[in-house]
Amino acid sequence: MITNFNGKTAVLTGAGSGFGLECARIGARLGMKLVLVDVQQDALEQASADLQAQGAEVLAFQLDVSHAGQMQAMSEAVFARFGAPHVLFNNAGVGSGGLIWENSVKDWEWVLGVNLWGVIHGVRLFTPMMLEAAARDPAWQGHIVNTASMAGLLTPPNMGVYNVSKHAVVSFSETLYQDLRLVTEQIGASVLCPYFVPTGISQSHRNRPAELGTEQPTRSQLIGQAMTGKAVGSGKVTAAEVAQKVFDAMAADQFYIFSHPKALGNVQSRMDCILRQSNPVDPFAERPEIGRDLKAALRAV
Secondary structure: OOOOOOOOOOEEEEEOOHHHHHHHHHHHHHEEEEEEEEEEEEHHHHHHHHHHHHHOOEEEEEEEOOOHHHHHHHHHHHHHOOOOOOHHHHHHOOOOOOHHHHHOOOHHHHHHHHHHHHHHHHHHHHHHHHHHHHOOOOOEEEEEEEEEOOHHHHOOOOOOOHHHHHHHHHHHHHHHHHHHHHOOEEEEEEEEEEEOOOOHHHHHHHHHHHHHOOOOOEEEEHHHHHHHHHHHOOOOOHHHHHHHHHHHHHHHHOOEEEEEEEHHHHHHHHHHHHHOOOOOOOOOOHHHHHHHHHHHHHHHO
8 A cells, every 4th residue: 555656666567658658657747756667669768758758757677577687687776776666567568369279489488478477577576675665664655566457367268378477467466465464564466457458468569579579470369469459449448547546556455456347247257157167158258249250260261
């Protein structure tokens, strides 16, 4: 829980666009010091310039969050400049799909590297700093937010590699919450589970490292990319609205953050299947046209 953001420091990964950028904008308005992390240099430079123009103190790092050494160097530079951050937003993420047996080793390394290892690195590097700061000052407050997805609570088809990464982030975050509660009341944790929100994630392949991007996409991956792009692009909830939910959750010490609470009906159906020990149902039961269109596209000759 953080009751006053003014003067506090926030580290935000994936800060060049989407939720990361919108949270940084809110942080700037609230008087926060901002550490912006992104892999895309031009987007990072633009975000940094815009936020500095708003009067924010900004420290920017162009790096790959899956890279342990780069994250280590960044964390040390942040501590040297600002001390322990009060807010850690492990938000960087990439999207990828296709039939699960068609994902290559490079697909798995890329998606798990960014979506899961990026979160792991952020937590393992910054949490000890935050705990030390809390131990020194009983009034110190901190909060960690990890971006997962509704795909971390569901198992939509043709999205296996992404689903696995986001289920891992949900589990990681729930455990982080419980572990923090064992040792401190001063640092909170939340998991963000957005549904279809226009953020640019459907164009994630633009930032895929060259050493992990030599293969041609399969037919199922191209179909999945097109359908996801359409669904995300038509989303009515904005990234800015979701970012406000993130700040509201930190202030209220709220763990689960949902962009589309009505989509929880699909999660309820999945949980009911588990409890009944019945076979999985259509994860898009409330929007059956999605499954129908996907099946037709994959079976078309």
